[in-house]
Amino acid sequence: MPSPASTPPGSVPATSEPPAGPSATPAPAPTDDPSPTAAAKPLPECRYIDRATRHAEQDQWAITLLDPTFRLPADYVPERLVSTTRAGLQAGYEVRQEVIDDLRAMAEASREADAEIAVRWAYRSYGEQAGAFDHWTRQSGYDRALRSSARPGHSEHQLGTAIDFRSADSLRAPWDYDDWGRTPAGTWMRESSWRYGFVLSYPIGMSEETCYGYEPWHFRYVGRELAAAVRESGQSLRSYLWENFERP
Secondary structure: OOOOOOOOOOOOOOOOOOOOOOOOOOOOOOOOOOOOOOOOOOOOOOOOOOEEOOOOOHHHOOOOOOOOOEEOOOOOOOOOEEEHHHHOOOOOOEEEHHHHHHHHHHHHHHHHOOOOEEEEEOOOOHHHHHHHHHHHHHHHOHHHHHHHOOOOOOOHHHHOOEEEEEEOOOOOOHHHOOOHHHOHHHHHHHHHHHHHOEEEEEOOOOHHHHOOOOEEEEEEEOOHHHHHHHHHHOOOHHHHHHHHHHOO
C-alpha cells in the first residue's frame, strides 16, 4: 500500500523461467474442508473493526489473513529481517529472510524481460503504518484513506513479506501513474510474479472482495506453491486465505 512520499526509510536509486525445483517455502496444507458442501461461513464483509488474526505466529506468515477486520498485535515484528540488497535491489528496505531467494530470482528475470522492477516500500512497522495512515487521512480524508491505506496492525507490510514495487527506470511512485499495472514492469509483475511466490493482493475489479482499491504495485510473498494455488483458484488472496485457513 502507498506510503507517504516524504518519509521513505532510505534513498531510492534508480522472460526467463524461475530455477527448477520446489519453492524454499512450501505451501501449508489447507486446514478446512474447501468442498462446496462443507458448512462454512462466507467471506466477511469489509468491516473496519479490530479482531486478532487466527494465524499470527512467526512461522505462519504465508497464511496470515490481514484485512480491515483481522489484525496483528502492535508488538509483532518479523524475525530475521534482512536488506533487499541481498536480492540485488536497492538499499533502505527490509523483508523477511525467507523472501530473498525468490525475490532475487524475480528481479533478475524482470531485467532479462526488459521490465526491471525496483522497491518502493517493503517492511513497515506498526508505528510506521500508523504514520502512513495518518498521512493519507490528512491528505484524502478518513473514509478515502480506509480504501487506500490499512490501519496500523492491519497492513500486510507488517509481516515483512509485502512489497510495493516501482519501475526501475523511474523514481516516480507507482500510485502516481494512471495505472502502473500497464507499464512494462507492472504488466510483467501481474503476469509473472506468481512463478516466484508473489501474489497481487488487490487486483483490479475485486475491491468489494479485497476491501481496498486496485493497487497494481502491492505484492505479497507467500511461496511458490501457495501463489500457484491462489492463481489457479481465481480468487483474491483475502478470499483464498479465508476459505482455506481462517474461517471457523
